[in-house]
Amino acid sequence: MAEVKEALFSKQNKALLSDPLNDNNPISVQVLGICSALAITVQLKPAVVMSLAVLFVVIASNVVVSLIRNLIPGRIRIIVQLLIVASLVILVDQVLKAYAYDVSKELSVFVGLIITNCIVMGRLEAFALANGPWKSFLDGVGNGAGYALILVIVAVFRELLGSGKLFGIEILGHKAKTLAESTGLYSLGYENNGFMLLSPMALVTVGIIIWVQRSKNRKLIEQH
């Protein structure tokens, strides 16, 4: 057990943070957590809150499980993980209801569904059970941020093209009932693409992100 003390931000630890943002992104490479990426990316604001909620749950559950990883009996480890994830999610839900009521109404059932987000359980099984708290913390930050990154990109495209807004602020001008009263792009006859508001377009957007990412990073392309 003569372990050499590792620097807090060694090369290996930095990779824990940066890999999930690109080469090992939970959504675009591992294709996990797609369900919520489709559902809550119509607007940027709920997407950001959802990202923060998932970030918190991944980090906290990773650290907690990592701390007690040597105590958890192997036969009930999945149940224990689920218990920890579920209670953290309930905690997030309760706090949102108390301090961010509007957002909590908007996210409604999807906060509860973080429990079933495969990214969370996936990181616990694959990483936290076998690594120390600090590494697990970094892994949680990395994966949560990787999830958040894709969510925010998708939400920006969907809200901008679907309703012409970002964070609810009119970016492309104001659309009035008549062309003459409209401002910005709308005065030129621009129309919002209502299709962007529907879930299928989130899937298409994620698909485009995957395509762009793989064409830039050829080692991600599977060889058959």
Add this chain to the structure above:
Amino acid sequence: MNRNSNAYTFVFAIIIVTIIAGLLAFAATSLKPLQDANVKAEKMQNILGTIGVTGISREEAQGAFDQYIKEQLALTQEGTVDKNTDAFKIGLKNEIKKSVKNQRYPLYVAEKDGETFYIVPLYGSGLWDAIWGYIALASDKNTIVGANFDHKGETPGLGAEITTDWFQAQFKGKKILDESNNFVSVTAVKGGAKSGDTHGVDAISGGTITSNGVSNMIEERLSHYLPYFKNN
């Protein structure tokens, strides 16, 4: 210690469940007052929204509510006022399950710019789950001045459109009584209401069952207030 023995597994499970249950119970009880205040303030915002008092924050809701709402009445089926019931505390979700005779019907009497308004809470069922809302009548107890609706789980883009402004704005100016003062309510008409129809609004394309739910809800709820409206 053998971490794979049954005894260890049981003890571990019991300890961790107890710790987590304690934490959650603590969080839930300590946040409850804040959550309840949010729900209460939102209800006030919704009630005030029907008479055109909009854009108030949740913090201002209580003040505005006290300013505009003059009376909160719990009515009986016969149209008399039950003084022993707090109208604001009536939860329609459970109230509506009681028999028509035992139910109390909450009514908010508001005053704005010297005019009196009657605000009736609504509760009914849409396609998937509950729908609810508030509808405000002018002092003639006939003309609708505003309505808002909300839902638990209607389909986004279809039934859930009942929460949008275009749908709710249609109710303004509609009448619930015909020329001879008989109750006809307001109905969401599939395919669109005829122009000049004072008792019909456009239903939502693809949201027929939710639209019908709104019609039924308005008719069922308002019908219980007629005795009171007639006598006062």
